[in-house]
Amino acid sequence: MDTSIELPPRLSEGDTVGIVSPSSPPRPGCIEGMVDYWTSRGNPVKVGRHARDVEGGFLAGTARARADDFNEMLRDPDVRVIVPSMGGKGSTQLLPLIDFDALRADPKIVLGHSDGSALLVALTTRCNVTTFHGPNGMDFGRLGVTEFSEQMMNSVITRAEPLGQIPEVSTREVVRRGPAVEGRILGGHLRTLQTLIGTPYEPDWTGAILFVEEIDCEFHDVDASLTHLRLAGVLDQISGLVVGTCVDVRERYWTSSEDLSDVIARACDGSDFPILSGIDLGHTRDKVTVPLGVMARLSPDEGSLEIISAGVS
Structure with a gap:
């Protein structure tokens, strides 16, 4: 991926969503x-023609049907x-079927987590176009999007200017100190990102600020x-790590004296990039x-993450 990135136009009133x-079938009411x-x-x-389909219980239709809906929206x-x-589950099944050329030709906002x-x-990897890690249907249609989430989303997708400092909601923790670093910000749900390692859809991690988050799993x-x-070499390439506030992540199987920060620090042993946890993103x-692929600044000693480039034009 180039250090410069294509930005989709900002969302305006009257634009179609x-x-x-x-992935999986939507919950009732979503x-x-x-x-x-x-x-x-x-x-x-x-609404996609197959958006309410069910295939095998945990999939919202066949891979082809889900990809067709996605491609129709791209085109x-x-x-x-x-x-x-x-x-x-299931979005990785779509990757060989996606019309990446359509997004390159007509960049638009793709949102979710x-x-x-x-x-x-x-x-973002294949098209060099910014995408947006933010709310999805559970937020808009079932749980109800919070005022904070709506404000943060609007700040990114309706204004052609950098978000700036990310406000603090949860308590942040400096897992590993170090000087401030800048890099393209990339990331998402940790176990989902893991499925991209070694595939043609894995990004170039060189100098990136990687963010990860998790839900409903164990420390192990x-x-x-x-x-x-780390074994795949990703942690040798990044300039910093941000761990989002995790939801219902604890060790249930083993008796553990560690907290999540201990687990993260040990897993990242042997590297020297700064690590900050407690940013509110994801679940x-x-x-x-x-906005994925834009420039960000991680200042661990100040406990701050700043988005320093706009995500839309």
Whole structure:
């Protein structure tokens, strides 16, 4: 990926929002709530033809059907934002079927998190276009997007200026000190990112600020995923690590005297990049929208992460 990146146009009132289900089937009420949310903002909505499909229980239809919906939104000149109805599992199945040329030809905002991290990172990697790690259908349609999350999203996708310092909601912890570093910010859900290692959709990590977050797993799962990234050479390339506030991550199987920061520090032993934890992104109710591929500054001793480049034009 180039150090410069293509920015999609900012979201304006009247722009159409496309809703798709690239992973698991949406929970009851998700799509209906998403339609209500976006239309109340003055944004018409198109729902993918297969967005309510179910295949095998945990998939929202076949890979081809899910990819067709996604590609239709990429190719539709009226659609300016694409939002998944749900995370879950299965988005990596779409990657060989995605029309990357369509996004290169017409950059648009692709938003989401969780399993959608695979799509976001792959699109930014293959197209050199910014994508956006932020709310998805569970936030808009089932849980109700919080005022903080909406403010952070609007600051990133409706204004052609840098987000700046990310406000502190959860308590932050400096896991490893060091000088401030700058780099392209890349990341997402840790176990989903792990599935991209060694594939054509893995980004160039050189000098990147990597952010990861997790939900509903054990300390040993985080240890295994970070160890995989270390053995694959990812941790040898990045300039800094940000760990988002994790949700329901604790050791249930083993009796452990460690906390999550201890696990992270040990898994990253042998490297010297700074590590900051407690940034609100991903599965937290209050979440920042992070534009992937743009420049950021991590200042661990100050406990701050700053997005220093705009995500939209």
